[in-house]
Every structure is written in C-alpha cells, then in structure tokens.
Amino acid sequence: CTATEGNWMTFWKSSDGTGCAPLRFVPQTAHERLYDYDADFQRLSVVMFAFQWKNLLDSVYFDDGLIFVIHHSVVIVVSLFALHPFSHLYGSFFFGVSEVSTTVLAVVALFDAEHGVEELERDFP
DSSP states (O other): OOOOTTSSEEEEEOTTSSOEEEEEOOOSSHHHHHHOOOHHHHHHHHHHHHHHHHHHHHHHHTTOOHHHHHHHHHHHHHHHHHHSSOSHHHHHHHHHHHHHHHHHHHHHHHTOTTTSOHHHHHHOO
C-alpha cells in the first residue's frame, strides 16, 4: 500500500497483512486545515447549495416565515463559501448541524396553527 505525498489519504495494513484500507488524517498546519481541498466535500457543498435554494424558494412561495428564509439563506451563503476550498475539513460537521435544525423546524411547522397541518394542530395543540 502506498500513499502519495500531499493528498488526504494514508494507508494501513490489516492485522493479517492481506489488505490495505484508506484512512483520513488531519492536516498538520492551520493553513492546511482551513484551505485543503476535499472533492467529496466539494460535491456536498454543491448538493447543499441546490437543496437549500429549493427550500428557500418553497419557504418564500408558501410563506413559511422569516426564520425559514433566514435559515436557508445562511446555509446557501455558507455553501457558496465552501465552494472556494475553505474549511472543507470542518464543513461536513457544520452542514450536519444545519440539517438538524431544519428537521426540528419542519416538525414545529407541522403543528403550527397558521402554516401547519390543520388536523395536527387541532388534535395536538
């Protein structure tokens, strides 16, 4: 097993010596941790941008409220910043946190008197 200098992958041999597996490692300098490029996260940024853009349009069209518009707008800006290789090492964590809040907001919206499902609001005030 070999690894090339300057990429994110390093390899270790299995305990029985028959195979190799790639491992991610943390870059050593602060500059590398902030500016190293990760193709997987780049794709995640593009997907997140498109997903949040669609959600923003839905929020405006269905008049979901200011909090949803702000949430989707902030995540769109973060995903655009991430397209320039910046904080790729940390990006998956932050996109995950933003989606946790989306899940909570969606559940709250289901029970909302104005925007939610009428029967849910009536049965579970």
